[in-house]
Amino acid sequence: MKTTLLAATCSFALEAATPDYLVLIPEGIFKGIDGRPFDAPHWNLTPERGKQIVAALNQRSIDMVMDYEHATLEAQKTGEPAPASGWLKAGGFQYIEGVGICSAKFTWTDKAAGFIGSEEYKYLSPVFFYSKAGDVQHLLHVALTNTPNLDTLPEARLAAAAQDFFAQNSQQQDSTMEELLEQLRWMLNLPLSATAEEITAELEKLKTQIKEKTGVAVAANSQTLYDALNAIDQLKIAANSSTAVDPTQFVPMAVYQEAVAKAGNADAAMKTKEMDDLITAACSDGRLTGEATISWYKDQAKTNPDFVKTQLESLPKIAALTQQQTSQVNLAANSQQTPAVDAVQNEVFGLLGVSKEDADKYGA
Known part of the structure; x- marks a missing residue:
């Protein structure tokens, strides 16, 4: 859901001596010298939001410029030079409890240091975004100024600055989101053409399977994937401890x-x-x-x-x-002997009235 943000400048008096840190936006509820904001009850910087802003600022890879009278914003329209009065070093932003968003690593140019020392410049003016409720959202720019009123920076220039900032920020967010979707496609083994809706549907399936297999319901601000992994480890430990090994049922591999x-x-x-x-x-x-x-x-x-x-x-x-030679010889000899007449032959000869001798003499 998109939130409508407003841009504003506010000014704070600088001390003649250089402090250990610069206060860029104060903590708590505050207003401008001229009584602004007029479109919100006040400006408000909470510690939680202040720390988030500092974390985002410290991701910058380049220093943030401090100029004179917000000349950097005016230069986008006029093309005139916008010399720096100093620099807020990258990685040097911090949130100090009870104070606000500060910079502990900053430098002034020799010219600006002379102006500050001689009180030729007396105010530090940040440009920041805030919501309709007055909550500070982001720091855009810082300048030295002697006219600490919003009238010195037309609303049109503030709107243009806000538009440029959000256009750049949107491109960065789109690039980050696409990288995230690519990682999810790889993890879920989805084609490169898978949409965000298809990735979400696959994640829901995965959450259901995790709950069925581990009993862990993965949800925001509740149990996470790490809880599911711990549940799997516990299941493994329980399975190993419940299985008693009987040495008599096993022998050495050799x-x-x-x-x-x-x-x-x-x-x-x-x-x-x-x-x-x-x-x-x-x-x-x-x-x-x-x-x-x-x-x-x-x-x-x-x-x-x-x-x-x-x-x-x-x-x-x-x-x-299949027979021995001696067996063959015996069979040949036996084949030449007169076969014996059995009792049946004698009986047949008796019935016919023929004697054995007659049978042998005249033949059967």
Whole structure:
């Protein structure tokens, strides 16, 4: 929400001797020598606002000029020179309780120091902004003057000065805001085209997730993201402390790895023996013959045992190679002997009235 600010000059008497600090705007309620402000009940500088103004002034990287009779503001219109009477050093602003906004680091030019010493210049006149309620908002400019009345600086010049100040300040705020939005887009993993409204919506989602997972409701002037992080740490501690470790259920890693290796070696040895037995059986029943063929199957068994097993099962057995030579000789000899006539044959011969001798002589 924008606030309408007014610009004013006010004057304070300078001491002939240079003090340790210059009082730029006094603390509390005050008015100008001519009774102003006429558009507010008074001017008022609170300690809280004074400290904020000082903090903003100390962010300046250059010194603030003190001129004569606000010539710097007039020079914007007339183009006439605006020589400095002194300088308020950057970083030298401070708020003194009970006194107001001061400068402890300032210098006068030799010419201005002579004017002050001889009382040719007697008043210090700040230009500041204030609200409609009279609350001082910011210090813009300081000058030496001998006519401590607002009439010496036309209202139009004050308005122009205020407009220039707020235009510069607005540009700085816009640049700062864009940097902040860029940081938020990066943190939330949003595209560069994400608008402020989209960033806000994503932040609301994040707040909801934080509350669901940690029980912490992130809100202004209440719990922050750091509270959520602390809650996460507490959850981790609780989880670790509630889990009791049973040493009997665990073994050293070296022991586990040794057991795995032994189991793997035993399994490999078992498979090797199985293939050796299959190949030996195939050699015995005639499925495998020839040293070259047997060696090829043994090599295949090392890398592809399932293939070898399937192949051996599909090979035909050779009957002639399944018997010993002595067994073959005995079978040939037995084939030449006269087979014995069993009891059934004798019974059949009796029914037919044929003797065994006749059957042998004349044939069945």
